[in-house]
Amino acid sequence: MDTRRRILVMALCVALPASAVDTVKVGVVEGLSGPPAITDFGESYLQGLKLALKDYAEHGGKPKIELIVYDDEANPQRAVSLVQRLIQSDNVSIVLGTVSSGNVMAFAPILQRAGVPLIAGPSIATNITTDFINQKPSFIFRCSMVEKFQIEAMLDWGVKNFKKLGLIHSTTGYGSFAAKSIAEGLKQRGSGLAAVEAAAPGVNDLTPQMLKMRDAGVDLVLDFHESFELVFRPMAALDYHPVVAGNWGLSSLKVEQVVGDKALEGTVMGQALDLAAPAAKAFDARMRKEYGKDYRWPVVAALGYDAGQIVAAAVSKAQSADPKALRDAIENVDGIKAITATPAHPFSPGDHECLKQKDVFLGVWKNGQVVRLEPKR
Amino acid sequence: MSWANFLQLLVSGLAMGAIYTLTAKGLFIAHLATNRLNFAQGDFLMIAALLTLALRGAGLPVVVVIPLVVALLGLGGWLLERGFIRPLDRLGFRGGGEYSWILTTAGAGLIVQNVAELAWGKSGQYSPPLFSGTNEPVRFLGVGVYPEQLAVIAVSFAVVAAFYYFLFRTHWGKSIYAVAFNPDAALLLGIDVRRMVILVFALASMLAAVSGVLAGPIVSVYPQMGLVFTVKGLAVAAVGGFSNPVAILVGGVLFGLAESFSNYFNSQFGDLLPLLGVLALLIVRPAGLVGARKATGR
Incomplete structure (x- = not known):
């Protein structure tokens, strides 16, 4: 050439x-x-x-x-x-x-x-x-x-509306990290956890942990264990029905199928999708x-x-x-x-997150559907 | 700790211990006659729980579903021995290694897991209560107990009694012990060794079926759930010394209670402590709770 x-x-x-x-x-x-x-x-x-x-x-x-x-x-x-x-x-x-x-x-x-x-x-x-x-x-x-966003929203709401907060988290890296963030977030708000319990990832029964929650008078259980359904299982046997709030995983339709609408009613989680929006x-x-x-x-x-x-x-x-x-x-x-x-x-050069703190809100199970949690008047 | 809490922990510990006992019993019977462990025992439990779900979902009543699942799993046990373990054992004589059964049973477990994933998906499944329409517990002395928890406890005790009778009082049970003692001598005495080996694998799988049917409503059901039960079943069987049904029941009950109470006192290490306890016990008593001299339990 x-x-x-x-x-x-x-x-x-x-x-x-x-x-x-x-x-x-x-x-x-x-x-x-x-x-x-x-x-x-x-x-x-x-x-x-x-x-x-x-x-x-x-x-x-x-x-x-x-x-x-x-x-x-x-x-x-x-x-x-x-x-x-x-x-x-x-x-x-x-x-x-x-x-x-x-x-x-x-x-x-x-x-x-x-x-x-x-x-x-x-x-x-x-x-x-x-x-x-x-x-x-x-x-x-x-x-x-973003974990921090959902935890911040949950703690703001939890501290305002409940007397005693308890936490059940998994012993995995995820659960331990969430536990640390929650403890720090509550400290910043001048509050604390009435009970903190952990559970291994493959565990099948949370009766002992839920007994501790009940004895501590916890009225809001923060659920940061990967097997989201486990906290609900012992509730009927213990005749203990606190409000559960936790990871956005609690909005899964699978959790609904396993736990049932009745037990799940009123459960709160971090959300970024409002199913009421067209x-x-x-x-x-x-x-x-x-x-x-x-x-x-x-x-x-x-x-x-x-x-x-x-x-x-x-x-x-x-x-x-x-x-x-x-x-x-x-x-x-x-x-x-x-x-x-x-x-x-x-996105912008200084922010690579799709969701911002203001975009994350709390969802609640109501009549078999996750809807936006309306603040108490 | 209040009495109500103590009783509540006792019930949940006994129920979990009963499931571990039934799993360990399956491991024990197969080990007794063949010196082999079925590493798919927990996966057989899982498939029994999922089959129960599917058959009940198809509209079959519980009284039909339970014997059907037990029979299907018995067939599975036969298939495991006949189709997987024995052919590879034969290869063992040609240099395939005498421990091929480890791979075979673990591989069978993986196959069962994958079939379950294909059939039911990888998610957790809801297992409705067996004995009532609603998931409501029975209450006494301030304690809530699910009928399935009582059933699994009762069944594990009944199975121990039945096993004790079967092994030590019937001709077939004695044949199994003869095979366990010396397969060649048993053959010379006219015992059909092959049939006995198939029998124990079928029995082990039927035990997994019973525990799967009963455990479904009180634990989370998903295709990967088997491994935990296999590991804990092995721990319980080791506590019992792989020796006799009563020792395994004691091991299972102790393990379940240890898990329940240790989670109450320290949930961070609640699941780890009972396993460490088993290790400590085996260091002191390598033959388990029942020493070698009492291995037959008589």
Whole structure:
């Protein structure tokens, strides 16, 4: 090839529009097996995400998005190796996931170093994005509940409306971290916990822990154990019926099926989806039609859907498979019509969370549905 | 601690202990005749609980469902021995390793788990009460007790009595002990060793069925639940010294009570302390509560 032709070819390559990219690969690592709470979270988030990408494809979205999904089995080592595989072998441009915050904290630094954007979800540990926000640019985003936000909302309400607060948490990293945040939050409010009880993750019976709650006169039990249904089981036998408030997991339709509407009535949890809102209602009906009995968690699926919308909008805007271009596109994405409280322009250089403190509210089970908890007048 | 609290902990500890006893009993009977442990015992319990749910969901009455599930699991036990353990044992003679049963039974457990996930999904399931329409407990002395808790306690005691009679008073029971003592000698005495081995695996699975049916309404039912029961069943059987039904009942009751009371006094380590207790006991008495000299329990 003579020099002139070589220059021409090079010039053509440079001048080729970015839209020449046909497909953008998006990697997903989710907890899709293991304890029920993990799989309920992981599958629900993925259901929403897939629906959003299906909508993108049906509307003729270009470039195409190819989803590569792996199951991390809630195992941090596996999650890390899957993310490495996504970056090195699958050459994905964006990664989404996963349920366990510990797993996200394990692989987020790898993605930050590799310069591949991560949209974390449905993990909720407070510091997932804030740990990276000062690294300019940060590649770590999140579309999920934020633990601190739901705990703050719950403690404000709990301290005002109840005499004695008790806490049951799991002995996992998640449960211990939540316990620490709750103890600190109550201290800041000049209050404290009347009883604190723990339980191992695989435990089957919380009778001893609930006895302690009853003896301490606790009228609000904060439930931060991954097996959300366990606190309800001994209540009838102990003739002890405190109000239960806890992790957003308590809004799962699976918890409703296992515990029953009657026992669940009045249970409060962190929320970011108001099913009374028309868009949320329409989404809920669509998900029920799409997934039938496999649909079990409106708020988690809705956040997955919103994450999918953000990915689609960023890919469409960037018209490129370059991770750095996609990172910029994600940060600047605008005009999202979110199902959850996620704003139309969710991110900025100083904030990589879909949800803000003001977007998180308390939901309550009422007549078989989670509705917004109205403050007492 | 008040009397009411003490009794409440006693009931919940006894109920959980009874489930562990039934699981341990299944491990014991298979170990007795074959020197093998069924690592899928907890998974058999799980599948029995899910089958009960499914059959009741299909509209079958409890009186039909219970014998049906027990029979199906008995068949499962036969399949485990005939289809998995024995063929690999044969390979063992050709250098396959005499511990192939560990992999075989654990693998069978994984298969059962995966089948359950495919059939019922990975989520937890609601298991309605067996004996009443509502999930209301019976109250006495200030204590609330679910009928299923009483049933599982009663059944575990009844099963111990039945096992004791079966093993030490019937021809089949004596045959099992003969096989356990020396399979070759038992064969020479005209005992059908193969049939005995199948019998014990079927019996073990039927015990898992009984515990699964009864445990369903008082624990969380999901495909991964089996491992915890296998581990705790092993701990209980070790406390009983894998020796006789009564020692295993004592081990199960002690373990269940230890779990219940230790969670009351220190919930942070409530589940760990009973397991540490078992380890400490085994250091002092490696043959379990009943020493080697009393291994037959007579």
